[in-house]
Amino acid sequence: MQGNPIPINNCHESEIQVRYAETDAMGFVYYGHYLTYFEVARINALADIGHPYHEMEGKGILIPVLSARVEYKKPARFGDKLIIRSMRHLLGKARVRFSYEVFCKKQLIATGQTTHAFMNRNQKPIRPPVDIAQHFPPLEKTT
Amino acid sequence: MQGNPIPINNCHESEIQVRYAETDAMGFVYYGHYLTYFEVARINALADIGHPYHEMEGKGILIPVLSARVEYKKPARFGDKLIIRSMRHLLGKARVRFSYEVFCKKQLIATGQTTHAFMNRNQKPIRPPVDIAQHFPPLEKTT
């Protein structure tokens, strides 16, 4: 009767090929560029659920970053094809979290998280619109 | 009577130290970052003549780039202290040109140019204000 809630698919995968511009003199991807990769993964995930970020911006909805972290396990090199797996969750009522796993040749090479607020054009915090929020399961119920 | 016109000092020098983020897997500064170095040189030159670019933007004056070029002579490496010498000229009535020379350990390692229009907030071309233009000698008279 009650049963389990229908699970929300809150995962997404993006593929990125490492550019020369993103490597550094150590021969690896510069550590800051993982945050760009996370951006690409996030933007693709939002487009995938029907909310391209440039349309959200057009409607006056911004999702600035509150915090970010990355754990670096193995380096990535020029030309590597990376899979960025992202998972998304609601944090409380007004914030969302994306968690990321970066794979190279099927090996997990990095993980990370970003937390975001929803904001209007005047930089006031707002509740995420329902048609967006429905794609973000609360963090409590899923872990 | 006629004599030579009083020369305008249209040169400026900026110092930049190469960041790790700006190097690439070849061990040198990535070629695209020279355009960032030129930006820093340009912004410093404008501040030096009393027109900080963020103030110009505040007054609704933008100077978007029309074209850019770089010639790479020798590579630069992480930690190198670079001197960017810039020279500025008026091109016709509504455009300006910055020319750049990049030195590392007193050697010329790169040269370049950027050409700019003056634009208002609505992206319409405008004449450069006189108090700015006076710092840009016409290209004809100086070369």
Place this chain on the structure above:
Amino acid sequence: MQGNPIPINNCHESEIQVRYAETDAMGFVYYGHYLTYFEVARINALADIGHPYHEMEGKGILIPVLSARVEYKKPARFGDKLIIRSMRHLLGKARVRFSYEVFCKKQLIATGQTTHAFMNRNQKPIRPPVDIAQHFPPLEKTT
């Protein structure tokens, strides 16, 4: 008997979607990032003719940039899908040139060129290997 030589297909097209990281406070793609887009176009073109750049590097063949230029016609914005069309030519015996056209929504928004030398690991100039050079028609014969 003589006839025209069989034309070499020396064109390639890459698609790039503008990242937030690549925009600037003017709301457009920062002017330096076009050189990154040209890199992507170039790397894809080399892969397309069977010479992925990371394999060339593995064999000790580097193609550093001697010069670069960009003409900016219209701005590009976050989320825009850009087509980078590249054409490649041999310049004399030891250098190559890539020419680029950037399109956004079928409009030409920027053009550019990069010129490259071939170099070995010790940074000595070398002739481009025949199996690479054959994909670069001499500039004279094609324009």
Place this chain on the structure above:
Amino acid sequence: MQGNPIPINNCHESEIQVRYAETDAMGFVYYGHYLTYFEVARINALADIGHPYHEMEGKGILIPVLSARVEYKKPARFGDKLIIRSMRHLLGKARVRFSYEVFCKKQLIATGQTTHAFMNRNQKPIRPPVDIAQHFPPLEKTT
């Protein structure tokens, strides 16, 4: 007799001026560039204690990043002069941590941390040399 140990000065301050290249279409510094600012702060701190990073690299000592995090409190804009205060600690015997505070107009606008291993040229973990480690007080004793 025993008394308190002589405190080690493990703080450093760097000043950075925000470049246009570092802003994004929201009008603020792109979130990934804070990791570049942390790099600059770290590199300056190492130079300040007599161990410029390019000299360390020359001796075959690398300090790759294991993890990084940033908390964003207020945005920074083009032209802003930022003070990056860094503090450094030893974590266990073979790792170090840098903590960062970013100030703009005397307001704290961001904080962060990076954790690093010491590594030789063959990418094997090594102990930090004593003349470097002495500038990094153990984390336990100072907090």
